[in-house]
Amino acid sequence: MSVAQPPLPPRRSIPPPPPLRSSTHTEVKEDEIPKGIAARIASLQLGQVGRTEPLLAKPPPVPTRRLSTPKPKPVFPEDGKHSNGKPVGSGAPPPIPPKWTRPSPDVLARALARRPPPPPVKRPSVHKLQNNPSPPPAPPDAGPRRRIPPIPARLPTPPPDPQSEFYEQAQDTTPGAPFRYDEQNSCLECRDFSHVDAHAALFPRHTVASLDNLAYDLTEPFPYEIEKARAIFTWLHHNIAYDADAFFSGNIQPSTAESTLSSGLAVCDGYSGLFKSLAERVGIQAHKVVGHGKGVGYEATGPGQPVPQYSSGHAWNCAFLDGNWHLIDACWGAGALDGSTYQQRFAPMWFTSPPVEFGKTHFPEDPSYQLASDEDGGPVSWEAYIMxxxxxxxxxxxxxxxxxxxxxxxxxxxxxxxxxxxxxxFKRCEHMSTAEADNFVFMVSFGNERVPLELNEGGGWSADVNIPRDAGEVSLYNVTTVSGRDAKGFGIQALKRALGRQGMTFGGLARWTVI
Structure with a gap:
């Protein structure tokens, strides 16, 4: 019995494709769209009609392979001949060298005994000879070597800002940092101030705009008060002259620090006033001291004469530097009067002189400014000083x-x-050298006699001399030159042999009067 087959499902219809847009943008109506596969293929072909460019580009052609030309076989030289540096000929390759064998001992001995050939002489190449047929000419004479011009003086530095740290320090009158005592700086008698003196010479008075500028410029590089005071002391020597006309005419006018800076002239009061003003601007305690000075016009009181009445006609300074008080005479340190003419002459011994030494020529109205210690006997009286x-x-x-x-x-x-x-x-400081090589020979002279001083056990030079009644004067000299050469380090023995035989020059140091 046969079973009936189920019916097939209805055939699904294929939806029509979407309309194609040609490059000419031709619209296709819905009733004109063909049906079926054949119609669809036909519609695709029809859609390509009117396109100006193909849908697919042709692939690029495959490049043809470049065949390399075969390299020519090398041509070996024939009979060792060459032409223009290129091998020629087509001879057979050179034969293989024979196998190396050890030479006999006799051959080695002869080879070692043979002298080596001389080194080849280096000759210039033909190329250099052709390009440089003659040696290059010598460079022209450049003339004398140029000298570097001197450094010009610095222009004044603007005054410090009131908000700056320097301004606050300058307004403080308390002592500065303690002085650094070491082997080089512990003794002020032999301390080297050359760097400070050189700096102080860089500021001529005509370039200074104000006292504030000057105080800042002079002292800014130096950390210690002793150096700041020395810079001010040295600047006064270079820029302030003693007013000799006003002194001898008796027409001395009152002065201020500003007027002294403006005129460049002063007497002792002007020097001390300007020093005090500049020192206080950088925070140094300084006082102007008034008193008597054994300067121009002073005559010593003879034995039996009455004690002169006290008089004051001089001024100097007392400054607190790095924890100690010091005496400074900037007027006498700047120069001296030679008759009625002022001679600008630097005298650094009046900067921080020892109180005992300073007190022999200076007597202050206030005895406390003598700075005399109990070890030195304390302050001296007017009578002891003047007599x-x-x-x-x-x-x-x-x-x-x-x-x-x-x-x-x-x-x-x-x-x-x-x-x-x-x-x-004696030397003024025990640290200073007394070696013969570092010093001149000292001599005592009177009449035609010259007696050299010899080094003694106390560290000085001495000589005992019989003084004739008619000697008149006795002078202390140092021998400066012998036969035109510097006599420093000449030595006493060499000097004794040269006396009366070689020409000498002398420098005056001190003088006594024989009575």
Whole structure:
């Protein structure tokens, strides 16, 4: 019995494809769309009609392979001949060298005994000879070497800002940082201030705009108050001259720090006033001291004469520097009067001189400014000061050689004739060298006699001399040149042999009067 097959499902109709847009944007109506697969294929072909570009681009052609030309076989030289540096000929390759064999001992001995060939002489190439047929000409003479011009003086620095740290320090009158005591700086007598003095010379008075500018410029590089004060002291020497006309005419007018800076002229009061003003602007305590000075016009009081009445006609400074009080005379340190003419002459011994030494020529109205310690006997009276016997006349070269005035012997200006006198001279500081190579020879001279001073056990130079009654004067000299050469380090023995045989020049140091 056969079972009837189930009926097939109805055939699903394929939906029509979407309309194709040609490059000409031709619209196709719905009733014009063909039916069936054949019609669809035909419609695709019809849709391509009117396109200006193909649907698929043609692939690029495959490049043809470039065949490399075969390299020519090398041509070996024939009989060792070459043409233009290129091998020629077509001879057979060179034969293989024979296998190396060890030479006999005789051959080695002869080879070692043979002298090596001389080194080849280096010759210039043909190319260099052709391009440089003659040696290059010598460069022209450049003339003398140029000298570097001197550094111009610095223009004044603007005053410090009131909000700056420097301004606050300048307004504070308390002492600065303690002085750094070490082997080089512990002694002010032999301390080197050359760097400070050189800096102080960079600010001419005509370039200074104000006292504030000047104080800042002079002291800004230096950390210690002793250096700041030295810069001010040295600047006064370079820029302020003593008003000799006003002094000798008696027409001395009151001055201020501003007027002294403007005029460049001053007497002792102007020097001390300007020093005080500049010092206070950088925070240094400084006072102007008024009193008597044994300067121009002073005459020592003779024995038996009454004590002169006190008079004051000089001014100097007392400054608190790095924890200690010091005495400074900027007027005497700047120069001196030679008759009625002022001579600008730097005298650094008046900067921080020891109180005992300073007190021999300065007597303040206020005894506290003597700075005399109990070890030195305390303050001296007016009578002891003014009645002290006059000492020998001391010349400038004495101070230039760093000699000690208080230790000079004999201490009195007058020497009794017909007696034996002891002459001694010392360096002003025990740290200074007394070696023969570092010093000149000192001599005592009177009449035609010249007696050299020899180094003694006390660290100075001395000589005992018989003084004739008619000697008149006795002078202390140093030998400066021998036969035109510098006599420093010449030595006493060499000097004794040269006396009367070689020409010499001398420098005056001190003088005594024989009575």
């Amino acid at each position: 002290e016997p006059a000492g020998p006349v001391i010349f400038v070269d004495f101070y230039k050689l760093d000699l000690w005035p208080s230790a000079l012997q004999p201490p009195s200006r007058y020497i009794q004739g017909g007696t034996r006198a002891s002459f001694q001279v």
